[in-house]
Amino acid sequence: MMDDAPIIIEGLDHTFGEGEAGKQVLFGIDLRVERGSLTVLMGPSGSGKTTLLTLMGCLRDVQAGSARLLGTELNGADEETQVLLRRRLGFVFQAHNLHESLNARQNVLMGLQVHGRGEPGRHHLAASHLLETLGLGARMDYLPANLSGGQKQRVAIARALVSNPEVIFADEPTAALDKTSGLAAVTLLRDLGRLRGTTTVMVTHDPRILELADSIVTLEDGAIVRNETLARAG
Amino acid sequence: MTLILTALLGRLPIGYLQLTHNPGRLMAALAGVAFANVLVFVQLGLAGSMLESVATPYRLFQPGLMMISASGAQTLSDASKIPRQWMIRALAHPDVEGGKEIYLGQAKWLSGQQTSSSIQFIALNPDAVDFVRHDLSTPLSGLALEDSALVDLRTRFIDMGVFENTSPDAAITFEMQNRQLRAVGSVTIGGGFGGDGVFLVSDQTFFRLFPQRSSAAPNHILLKIRPGANHDKVAGELAQLFPADTVRVRPITSAMAEEQRYQMTERPTGLIFAFGVGIGLLVGVVIAYQVLATDVADHIREYATFKAMGYRMNFFVSVILEEALILAAIGFWPGLAFSQLFYMALAHLTNIPIFMTSERAVAIFVGTVAACALSGLMAIRKLKAADPAELF
Numbered sequence A: 001m002m003d004d005a006p007i008i009i010e011g012l013d014h015t016f017g018e019g020e021a022g023k024q025v026l027f028g029i030d031l032r033v034e035r036g037s038l039t040v041l042m043g044p045s046g047s048g049k050t051t052l053l054t055l056m057g058c059l060r061d062v063q064a065g066s067a068r069l070l071g072t073e074l075n076g077a078d079e080e081t082q083v084l085l086r087r088r089l090g091f092v093f094q095a096h097n098l099h100e101s102l103n104a105r106q107n108v109l110m111g112l113q114v115h116g117r118g119e120p121g122r123h124h125l126a127a128s129h130l131l132e133t134l135g136l137g138a139r140m141d142y143l144p145a146n147l148s149g150g151q152k153q154r155v156a157i158a159r160a161l162v163s164n165p166e167v168i169f170a171d172e173p174t175a176a177l178d179k180t181s182g183l184a185a186v187t188l189l190r191d192l193g194r195l196r197g198t199t200t201v202m203v204t205h206d207p208r209i210l211e212l213a214d215s216i217v218t219l220e221d222g223a224i225v226r227n228e229t230l231a232r233a234g
Numbered sequence B: 001m002t003l004i005l006t007a008l009l010g011r012l013p014i015g016y017l018q019l020t021h022n023p024g025r026l027m028a029a030l031a032g033v034a035f036a037n038v039l040v041f042v043q044l045g046l047a048g049s050m051l052e053s054v055a056t057p058y059r060l061f062q063p064g065l066m067m068i069s070a071s072g073a074q075t076l077s078d079a080s081k082i083p084r085q086w087m088i089r090a091l092a093h094p095d096v097e098g099g100k101e102i103y104l105g106q107a108k109w110l111s112g113q114q115t116s117s118s119i120q121f122i123a124l125n126p127d128a129v130d131f132v133r134h135d136l137s138t139p140l141s142g143l144a145l146e147d148s149a150l151v152d153l154r155t156r157f158i159d160m161g162v163f164e165n166t167s168p169d170a171a172i173t174f175e176m177q178n179r180q181l182r183a184v185g186s187v188t189i190g191g192g193f194g195g196d197g198v199f200l201v202s203d204q205t206f207f208r209l210f211p212q213r214s215s216a217a218p219n220h221i222l223l224k225i226r227p228g229a230n231h232d233k234v235a236g237e238l239a240q241l242f243p244a245d246t247v248r249v250r251p252i253t254s255a256m257a258e259e260q261r262y263q264m265t266e267r268p269t270g271l272i273f274a275f276g277v278g279i280g281l282l283v284g285v286v287i288a289y290q291v292l293a294t295d296v297a298d299h300i301r302e303y304a305t306f307k308a309m310g311y312r313m314n315f316f317v318s319v320i321l322e323e324a325l326i327l328a329a330i331g332f333w334p335g336l337a338f339s340q341l342f343y344m345a346l347a348h349l350t351n352i353p354i355f356m357t358s359e360r361a362v363a364i365f366v367g368t369v370a371a372c373a374l375s376g377l378m379a380i381r382k383l384k385a386a387d388p389a390e391l392f
C-alpha cells in the first residue's frame, strides 16, 4: 500500500559549517506527519526546531538521511523540483514578511500569482474573500505599515492559505502577537486546515496551542525525545 | 497605473509599486538617469554639429563629381593644389558636361582691436551658376563685380548683425588682405575646422586677395555629369585617366561622407566625443545600478519570502527589469527637455549648428533603456543573498 503521509523523515542529520568548524545540530531524526494533522514542534531554544522545519519545508538542502515531502525525496532534489514543491506549501513566519509596498490584498494575491496568470478577476475574489473571512474586509487596501501586528499576521496567514496549500509550515507564528490575537491566529490556522484537510507543522512555545495539536514532537539537542499523538474525539 | 501595468505584465507591478513607495529614492534615480541623458545628448549634439559643419560647405554645390589631389583628400579645406589640365582631360569623358575650378584660401579678418576671425575663402567663376545650389546662382553671378563677396552670417567671434540685409544695392564695405571688399550678399555656413566662417568670392577677386595663387592650380575641380549617368561609375572611369595616387575623383556626397568619417574616427575630436558618450553611459549605468541594487538589498526579506513561496529566478529578473525600464522611460523625458534647452542656449551663444534630431532622441532613448536594463541585470546578483532558509 502506498504511504500517503505528507512528511516522512528517516535518519535525518544536519550540520552547519564544514570540517573543524562544523556543528551538527540534528541527529538521526525519524518523524512521520499524518495528512490533515496539526503537529507541534517544541523544545528548548537551540534544539533544532527551526532547522528541522526548514528542511521539511524544502527551504534548506537535505545533507544526510531522507526526507520525503508530498511523495518527493528532498535529498538531492534539484532547483526545479524544489520550486514546484514550494508552490504546494504555505509558510507563516515569525515575522510577517509582508511586502511593504503592496497592500493587504496585493500581498495575498502574490500567493496566487505564483501559480500563473490565472483569471485576474477570480484571483481578486479569492483574495478578498479570504481576507473577509479573517476579519480584514475593511483593511484590504491598507499597506502593511498601516496595519496592527495581529492584522499583519492575519494577512500573512491569508497569503499562505489562499492557494490551498497541502502543507503549512509555521514557526512561532504567534511570537509577535499578544496572547489573545496569537491564539486566535492559530485557531484560525487550525480551523481552516481542518476544513480543507491541510497538514500543518508548527513550532511554538505557547502551552495553550498544545491543546489544539494532534501530535506533539519534542526536540532536545537535535534529537526527538518525545513524540505523542493525542487521542482526539471527533 | 497599477491596473494598466497589471494587465500589461500579467502580474502585480511589484517593481512599479516598490519604486513609487519610496518617492525620494525614485526622484534621485530619475534625476540621475536624466543627468546621464543630458551628458550623452550634449556629446552627441556636439558631434552632430561637427558633422553638420563639415557637411555645410559641400552643400554649396550641386550634386556632381569632385576632383581633389590625392594628398590632403581627407578634408575640403586641406586640399593641395592640382593642375588645371586635369579638368581638360576629364572633360573628354562623354558623360562629363562641364567643369569648374575651386580655389581655397585663408585670411584673417580683423573686426576690432582685439578680435579677429579666420576666414576660409571659396572662390569660383561667377559663370558657374550650374554648379552651385539653386538659391546661390543669382548671388554667385553678382560676384562678377570686382572685389565683391558673399559673407558668412555665422562667422564666429564677430557680430554679423550689420550684414544681415546686405544686397548688391546695399553693399557694406570691409577690409581684408589690405583690400576693400564689398559684401553684396550673405550665406549661412558657420565655423568649422577650416576657419571661423566661409566667404564666397569670384576667382578674379580671389587672385587679387591672394596674388601668389595661380589660376592654373586650383584646389578642387567640380565636374558636372550628364543627367542619368551613374556618378560612381563615371568617377571610377575618370580615375583611370590619371596616374594612380595622384588624384581622387568622387561624387561630392561621397567626399562629404568621407570627411565626416575622417573627422569622427581619425581626429582626436571624434575620440573626445566617443569618450564623452562613454562617460555619460557609465554615469547612467552606475547611478541606475546603485539605485536598483539598494532597492534589492532593502527588499531582500520580501524576495526571500517570494522564493519560499515558489517564485522562480525569472520572476525576480522581471521585477528588476521592470524597475529599470520604468527608470529609463521616465528619466529620459526630463533629460530630453534639459538637453533641448542646452542645445538652444549653446546654439545661441556659440553659433554652432547644434539642434535636436529625432534620430538622436530615439537612439538615446534606446540606449537609456539598454543601459538601465544592463544595470538591472548587474543588480540581480544581489538576489543571491535572498535565502529562504534564513527567514524563520
Ligand SMILES: Nc1ncnc2c1ncn2[C@@H]1O[C@H](COP(=O)(O)OP(=O)(O)OP(=O)(O)O)[C@@H](O)[C@H]1O
Pocket (backbone or CB within 6 Å): A016, A017, A025, A043, A044, A045, A046, A047, A048, A049, A050, A051, A052
Ligand atoms: N545558519 C546557521 N548557521 C550556523 N548555525 C546555525 C544556523 N542556524 C541555526 N544554527 C544553530 O543550530 C542550532 C539549532 O538552531 P535552531 O534555530 O534550529 O534552533 P531552534 O530550536 O529553532 O531555537 P529557537 O527556539 O531559539 O528558535 C543552534 O545551535 C543554532 O545556533
Ligand SMILES: [Mg+2]
Pocket (backbone or CB within 6 Å): A049, A050, A051, A171, B392
Ligand atoms: Mg527557531
